[in-house]
Amino acid sequence: MGLIVAVDAGGTKTDCMVGTERGEVLARAWAGPANLQVSGPQAMRAEILAAVAKARAQLPAGDETFDVLFVGAAGVARPGDREEVSALLKETGVAGKVVVDNDAVIALAGGTLGQPGVVVIAGTGSIAFGVNARGERARAGGWGYVLGDEGSAYDIGRQALASVMRASDGRGEPTALCDAILQHFKITSPDDLVGLVYQKGLGRADIAGLAVLVAEVARKGDRVARRILRKAGTELGAAAASVVRKLGMGSEAVLCVTSGGVFRAGELVRRALVRELAKTCPACEVVEARFPPVVGAYLLGIQEAGSRITGRVVENIEDSLFRPV
Amino acid sequence: MGLIVAVDAGGTKTDCMVGTERGEVLARAWAGPANLQVSGPQAMRAEILAAVAKARAQLPAGDETFDVLFVGAAGVARPGDREEVSALLKETGVAGKVVVDNDAVIALAGGTLGQPGVVVIAGTGSIAFGVNARGERARAGGWGYVLGDEGSAYDIGRQALASVMRASDGRGEPTALCDAILQHFKITSPDDLVGLVYQKGLGRADIAGLAVLVAEVARKGDRVARRILRKAGTELGAAAASVVRKLGMGSEAVLCVTSGGVFRAGELVRRALVRELAKTCPACEVVEARFPPVVGAYLLGIQEAGSRITGRVVENIEDSLFRPV
The missing domain is CATH 3.30.420.40 (ATPase, nucleotide binding domain)
Structure with a gap:
């Protein structure tokens, strides 16, 4: 054999x-x-x-x-x-x-064991992908860090960094992300992030790695962190909804599988995804990949x-x- | 001499x-x-x-x-x-x-001829910077394309590209930016942007260059393009307002100088900036750099x-x- x-x-x-x-x-x-x-x-x-x-x-x-x-x-x-x-x-x-x-195809198969459905992957990048009962495929998102990976760990990490700068120079709301991110990188001032990112080559994976930290800060109730995660979930839900529409499955009990590190970062992302997807597909069932x-x-x-x-x-x-x- | x-x-x-x-x-x-x-x-x-x-x-x-x-x-x-x-x-x-x-210091001096005031620069990057009558300095924004250059030409260009992908895969509103950007790059499908950006190395300057095109599309009434420009102006206005607050000039007739290509891209950005800045500094005067x-x-x-x-x-x-x- x-x-x-x-x-x-x-x-x-x-x-x-x-x-x-x-x-x-x-x-x-x-x-x-x-x-x-x-x-x-x-x-x-x-x-x-x-x-x-x-x-x-x-x-x-x-x-x-x-x-x-x-x-x-x-x-x-x-x-x-x-x-x-x-x-x-x-x-x-x-x-x-x-x-x-x-x-995306293998993530879907790992989630539905080969059955029709939609998978939303949110790791370093993000994408929604689906297959209907007729074997037709559709996707949304997944265009990378320049063209759009809304809801990905990189997107979450980058927004966290931008929020720190916004808070630090008075353009945005104060946030506990400041202290958390300074401690994470063992630096003393938000200004030090500049050297870290542009000179010491803080990479996309490092930035994506901040998603875990955003989730921790959000769990303690920080509004800015919670908003970043909710927005990520909404973006991922919109991508899933777009796939459902393209595949004509809006009225079905679509199995929507979540995959990737972002969904391990807490319930906020998942809840926002469910809420957004339900607008298009009320009978959808959102489950973690098996x-x-x-x-x-x-x-x-x-x-x-x-x-x-x-x-x-x-x-x-x-x-x-x-x-x- | x-x-x-x-x-x-x-x-x-x-x-x-x-x-x-x-x-x-x-x-x-x-x-x-x-x-x-x-x-x-x-x-x-x-x-x-x-x-x-x-x-x-x-x-x-x-x-x-x-x-x-x-x-x-x-x-x-x-x-x-x-x-x-x-x-x-x-x-x-x-x-x-x-x-x-x-x-930023020289842009301000070019705008106010050495007098106190605030300059908002929106070229490839963005920053707000000011000096008050006591010679104190303050800045906001200007943290580059990863940490935040909200309102910059690169930010505008990148959002335009992301909007094309959103529209093309059904996550977002349709927009005339699609045709305009495909024509600009002489490509036939939004999918071709992927190779252009990640393989052929479309650079930050190329993406910043799209701001002009966003302004053209906005002038013809496209809602998505108009929203991108208004958001850019609001971000720039928030940066200027933060500088005004830090310098304690909220009640003065602050001279706010605009500088950089984004302000040549039409009135929408400027108007949104004026509106946002006026919330903090009602007597401000927004002028182009001399x-x-x-x-x-x-x-x-x-x-x-x-x-x-x-x-x-x-x-x-x-x-x-x-x-x-």
Whole structure:
């Protein structure tokens, strides 16, 4: 029996697992971040192959032939992107069959186990993506940090930093984010953020990492922090609503799966999302993703290998999966 | 009689002029952009010296001794910055006396001819800066494209791009910005913006350049474009109001000078600024800067040389100045 290798190549890390068509997970490994639009196809291929090699090294000798490689990758937005990355991976001979799709597709599959629905991903970036019962797809958002990743952790972190500057120079409301962010970076004045951001190269991941801190400050009741999180949730809900409309599912009991670190930052984001989405889709059900995206890639890989996703397969995965990240 | 050399080292270009203490302008020249926070002190020094060398080449032989070099530079925010750049320039022996200050100081001087007041600069970046009758200084905003340059041309351009993506994937209101921006970049779909921004490296200056286009679309009545410009003006007005409060000038007839490309983009920005500022400072007078910032540096350089700015000096400048940019 052949093996499936599944990859979630994301902006923060590349997550890889190997398993059988029956859902028995045999290996899991990680490599560095890879976003097609940001790093380009060669860097993406390198990270994917690095993760696959690490996972392969965990397999018992002999078990090294992969039937299917299924990759969900950040920044894969246009049809040409899928073919480009797929061709680059095919020529390495890593698996008999190579399928590349975007990371939203695998996040949805990890949440709905292959059923129709909508996924809202809010990690470093953000996107809403859905598939209806006719197999039609739609997306909204997911355009990156310049063109718009409203509701993403980066967006939340950047707004927190901007709020600190607004408060510090009297343009905006005072906020406990000031002290929290100064302590976080071990600096004494908001002015020090300038050097930190523009000279010491505080990166997008560092800024996205502030979302956790915003959630903490919001829990203590800070109005500015709470407003940032509510706005993020509303933006994410608007993206989900747009997908629901495009797929003609407004009157259905749509399963809306949330995925990504922003939803672990507290209830405010989720509640605002539910409120906004309910305007378009009153019967929607908003749930957390059951599995991480890499398992979605694995499930889709099992289908590509010609097997069905049965309850037994899902149970096997739950029994054998390393702790979900 | 000695000569003054004045420099405006900005994020878009470095602007340089040479003149006498009596306001007779003898040379003007330009070099590339230089922002201390973005490019660092060495690159800034190189651009300043390149501009000064070009201006020097325009002088009659013999007239080559500079009494004072006065530099207003983007990104010079903290006291240490002024000393650092000033020391780097002093050691070149370019002038007997070297004074470095931030670009807001020279923009204000170019607007008020050295009198107290507030300047709101909205070019690629944005900042409000003021000086009261006691010589106290205050600023608000001006923290760059990550920490906040609300109301800047870059902010306007980026919001225009984000609005196109929002409209195109159904999250936001339809807007004529879509067609205008596609035509501007000679592309056929909003999706093409993704490659343009993240792969072909559409820069901050290119995005800031879209502010002109937003103004055109707004003039034709587009609601989204009008909202972006009004919001920019309100942000700039809030920054000016914060400076007025800090300087204790709320009850005075404060002269508020506007400077930078955003104010040439139409009346909407200016009107929103006036409305917002009037809440804090009802007697304020909002006027366009009389001279470009480089002339502000020149005026301050004349003072540093020990001369006064008389009406005659200002007339001389107006008579002999090359066309202001």
